[in-house]
Amino acid sequence: MSISVGFKEDFLKMELWNIANNKGRDIKTIKSLRVLRVLRPLKTIKRLPKLKAVFDCVVTSLKNVFNILIVYKLFMFIFAVIAVQLFKGKFFYCTDGSKDTEKDCQGYYIDYNKDKKEVKKREWRRHDFHYDNVIWALLTLFTVSTGEGWPQVLQHSVDVTSENQGPVRGNRMEMSIFYVIYFVVFPFFFVNIFVALIIITFQEQGDKMMEECSLEKNERACIDFAISAKPLTxxxxxxxxxxxxxxxxxxxxxxxxxxxxxxxxxxxxxxxxxxxxxxxxxxxxxxxxxxxxxxxxxxxxxxxxxxxxxxxxxxxxxxxx
Incomplete structure (x- = not known):
């Protein structure tokens, strides 16, 4: 009898602990959902017609940009595949600039840093941004398109020699043509397309809002000019x-x-x-x-x-x- 009572007490304690633990998780989930309260200021959009019109234009433009975004990703994938073919396995280097291969990058060397001499171990490394596979190629190209850090990537690209071999300064200057074409297609061409689509969407939304008006666009412009015009002195x-x-x-x-x-x-x-x-x-x-x-x-x-x-x-x- 005493054994069964003790078993029941342990079972009840375990059950209460599970309930408390589950409630604690539920409370954390509820607290995390409180972050959604930051969306409350969006309610003010309905009270301001002009702000609501701008918000509707933004949402509509996102729908139109979706098709262009698919083409953007397709071209990005094409350039990533080309980059893998050109630079795969060529972004390796030795911490000792005098060594070009992983086999020779062994032992220690003296690093002359200004007036100090320091003995360091040779290490065969790879640059942070590289083109060894399509995933990393996409990430590297996206970083280049943002305009941040692309000079270093360009420098590493023109210094490539062969696969699994260290760089040589300015060895393949013709590789810079790849980045010239990439910059023309993406930062210049596609970005302007996105901006143009957003502007066109705003114009279309403005024309829809004025369809109920009995006056034409030029007539409204003439009336606005006549009202706001002042005599020249x-x-x-x-x-x-x-x-x-x-x-x-x-x-x-x-x-x-x-x-x-x-x-x-x-x-x-x-x-x-x-x-x-x-x-x-x-x-x-x-x-x-x-x-x-x-x-x-x-x-x-x-x-x-x-x-x-x-x-x-x-x-x-x-x-x-």
Missing amino acids: RYMPQNRHTVQYRLWHFVVSPSFEYTVLTMITLNTIVLMMKTLSVLNVVKLDISLGPALRGRVTPVFLSGPAGRRGPRSFRCTGPDGE
């Missing part, structure tokens, strides 16, 4: 026979813009004289430099003159009347 001196009026007339004319543009070009040429003097054109710098500087500098003083000319003596209409 300009300021000019009252007396047209003064020097100030002549300055104002010159500043507001197209000739002033062309003159300033010409002077900026001449000023750039003057600044280039120092570079030209290195190429044995010292005489040109000596003869033309001071002359151009003397003529260009006063022209840039036209800024104060331009501000002096159009002082607000009289407000006129578009025709100056």
Whole structure:
């Protein structure tokens, strides 16, 4: 009888422990679901029509981008297979740069780091990003497409020699053509396609919202311009026979813009004289430099003159009347 009672007590304790353990797991699961509360601010989208329209456009554009994403992955797979054929097993190196093969990469060597000498063990390693299989090739190409760390990958690619052999500086420069083509296809071409699809989706959504309006798009634009347009005014001196009026007339004319543009070009040429003097054109710098500087500098003083000319003596209409 005592044995059965003891067995029941142990069984009850074990059962209570299992129940408590399961409840603890349930509580942890519930706590983890609390993270979903961060989605509550999305409820405010319904209250703001413009924000809701933008959100709908984003969702719709994601649906349209899905087909392009499939083509993107297909081209990424093609480039990954090509990269495996070109660089498989060629991204290995020895910590001792004087050794090119794994067989020779044995023992110890002296590492001269600035003023310190350190004895290190030779190790045959592989670069963090490589093309030994398709999975790693996809990861490496994706890293290159993000623009982060791709110079190192490019350097390792042009240094390849043969499979299971160490690199040689600039051994295969033609391998850089692979990355040029890859950059043209992915970061330039596909990214622009994604942006264009999103812009087109926004335009289509905007046109759908305006279908219920009785006016056409151009008519609405004309009405908006008429409502927001303001009469043009300009300021000019009252007396047209003064020097100030002549300055104002010159500043507001197209000739002033062309003159300033010409002077900026001449000023750039003057600044280039120092570079030209290195190429044995010292005489040109000596003869033309001071002359151009003397003529260009006063022209840039036209800024104060331009501000002096159009002082607000009289407000006129578009025709100056």
